[in-house]
Amino acid sequence: MQEDNITQHESLAIIESMINKAKNQFSENGFIYLLWGWVILICSVSQFILQHLHYAKHYLVWMLTWLALIVQIIYSARRDKKRVVKTYTDEIIGYVWITFVIMMLLCGTLTSRQLPPQQYYVANIIILVLYGMPTFLSGIILKFRPLVTGGICCWVLAVAAGFLPHDLIILLLALAVIAAWIIPGYLLRSRYKKQNLLA
Amino acid sequence: MFKELDPILHSQLRLAVMSLLISVKEAEFTFIREKTNATAGNLSVQVNKLKEAGYIDVTKQFKDNYPQTVCKITPVGIAAFDEYVKNLQTYLRQ
Numbered sequence: 001m002q003e004d005n006i007t008q009h010e011s012l013a014i015i016e017s018m019i020n021k022a023k024n025q026f027s028e029n030g031f032i033y034l035l036w037g038w039v040i041l042i043c044s045v046s047q048f049i050l051q052h053l054h055y056a057k058h059y060l061v062w063m064l065t066w067l068a069l070i071v072q073i074i075y076s077a078r079r080d081k082k083r084v085v086k087t088y089t090d091e092i093i094g095y096v097w098i099t100f101v102i103m104m105l106l107c108g109t110l111t112s113r114q115l116p117p118q119q120y121y122v123a124n125i126i127i128l129v130l131y132g133m134p135t136f137l138s139g140i141i142l143k144f145r146p147l148v149t150g151g152i153c154c155w156v157l158a159v160a161a162g163f164l165p166h167d168l169i170i171l172l173l174a175l176a177v178i179a180a181w182i183i184p185g186y187l188l189r190s191r192y193k194k195q196n197l198l199a
Numbered sequence: 200m201f202k203e204l205d206p207i208l209h210s211q212l213r214l215a216v217m218s219l220l221i222s223v224k225e226a227e228f229t230f231i232r233e234k235t236n237a238t239a240g241n242l243s244v245q246v247n248k249l250k251e252a253g254y255i256d257v258t259k260q261f262k263d264n265y266p267q268t269v270c271k272i273t274p275v276g277i278a279a280f281d282e283y284v285k286n287l288q289t290y291l292r293q
Contacts, residue, residue, distance in 0.1 A: 006211050008204075008290045014211060015284070018218030021234045081263060084230040087223045 027083070027090055028142060030188030032072060037181030039068040044173040051167065059120075093138050100134040121166040128158035128176055135180040146187050150180030204290075207252045208283045212237055212245045217280050220255060220272040228268035246270060254279055 006014070043061045050058035107130065111123040136151025138144070157172045157179075164172070208214050215235045220226060232242050246268075249255045254276030258269045272280070 006209065006214075008287055010211070011204075011209065011214060011287055012291065014214050015218045018215050018234065019222050022219050022222030084227040085223050086225050091224055 022085075022087070027085075027087065028093075028188050029192040030185040031075060033181040033185030033188060035068055035071060035075075037177045037185055039064055040177040041174050041182065044170050044177075048167075048170045048174075051170075089141055093141055096134050096137045096141070100130060103130055103133075121161075121169045124169045124173055125158055125161045128154055128161060128172060131176050131180055132158070135184075139184075144184065144188070144191075146184040147180070150184050153179035202286045202289070204286050205279055205283050207248065207254065208279060210245070212241065213249055214283075216242070216245060216249060216270070217254065217272065217276065220270060221277065221280050225269050225271040228270065231270060249276070252276075252279075 043064055046061040047058050050061065104127070107126050108123065111120075111126065115122055132151045132154035134151075135147050135154060139147025139149070139151060154176045157176050161169045161172050208217060212235060215237075216231055219231055219234055228239075228242070228246070231237075231246075232239060235242065237245075246255070246257060250257045252275075253273060256271045256273055258271070260267050260269065
């Protein structure tokens, strides 16, 4: 770009072109959605199977989420190091997910404290309701319809949970993460790859 | 009556830098260079002019032992950009 005199029309074209370049900077590659989507899918289906095999410590499969957390921390630290631009979208989405994590921790701790073990399914219904919130909002902020649909699916499944036998509710978690995180995760990944090919 | 367009902003590269920075929270020098297709030397001069005008903040830091320059628009810069766009609209409406 040269340093020279410009007309008013050229000024307008520069502003428009630069704002578009910044707007199309799509930093979400879907990795975190896929990581958590697959981990929750594996954990919920495994727990369902172990319960039906009458294995007493079926809940231990959820220890896998600690491993996922470590992977996420390492991945996020590496991504932050490579990041050359920070958008307002990234920042708002970050806060949405922080809110979700805090709500999950509070609900998880409080329900496990107050509910007897045989009523753990109530916690799963609350989790379904909570999954919808960050997914729906991220979809709205990113203008990415599959996430919006995924968020709505979580809430529909939460309503369905009210009418199903308790032991099947854990499978709704698996369905929720397929709709909310795994499918949108793969679509985000393909959109990100396409952007990088065009760049 | 037309107001004169801000001479700091009425320049191809400086306007491009400001238009990029108004759209993001902060950006590294390398990102701005890539998006504006400017040379490092020219961009550095123009970034300094914007900094001297108080329109952007420039932070120099080290990341993994490599120097890194992060630019961010200031409230003064946002106000100047807003005024520039308004004046531009007045010119274009005639």
